[in-house]
Amino acid sequence: EAELVESGGGLAQPGGSLRLSCAATGFSLRSYEMNWVRQAPGKGLEWVSYITTSGRTTYYADSVKGRFTISRDNAKNSMYLEMSSLRVEDTAVYYCAKDRGQLERHAFDLWGQGTMVTVSS
């Protein structure tokens, strides 16, 4: 069964860094564009970042541009989100999500269970 599993969340201080990982099982991640989405406690969904299958093209939300870096290692069937200069407002559950590609309007059809990131002093 296809599954995505995030890890790496935890407590970080403002200005600190964290690295999130998203591991795919049951399918080959290399065939799919991927995304990170976050959800602050009690709030809605916020798209964070996108990466193409090769990793050569990436996009970011304005709220994280210049602070977060998305990457992938297709050989390890994994994707990553390097987060730096963390702010209190980055506190959220972070989900990785599989993208269906342009023909199906980049719908996110598989989501991980999420990893909680808390930024607090």
Next chain:
Amino acid sequence: DIQMTQSPSSLSASVGDTVTITCRAGQYINNYLNWYQQKPGKVPKLLIFAASSLQSGVPSRFSGSGSGTDFSLTITNLQPEDFATYFCQQTYHTQYSFGQGTKLEIK
């Protein structure tokens, strides 16, 4: 980034009712509009992609329509398991964005 505005923000309905949630994009997005359902403590679930295509396994009481800037999600014959929060999402512009969500509650 593109603003996605859902209405209403919350909605009360009864089992068996038909409800419609609307989503308006701040700019033209063709049919790059997807709908998700999220239940408390659960992961979002894809319902509709490309504005009107039903995701495999999703009951046919869910339907979507629209193109350009105005879209809607309709649920007919509401079932107890449909009470949840619904989000629209645009993926036409490279900075994807979600609507703020519509919470569907039992009356």
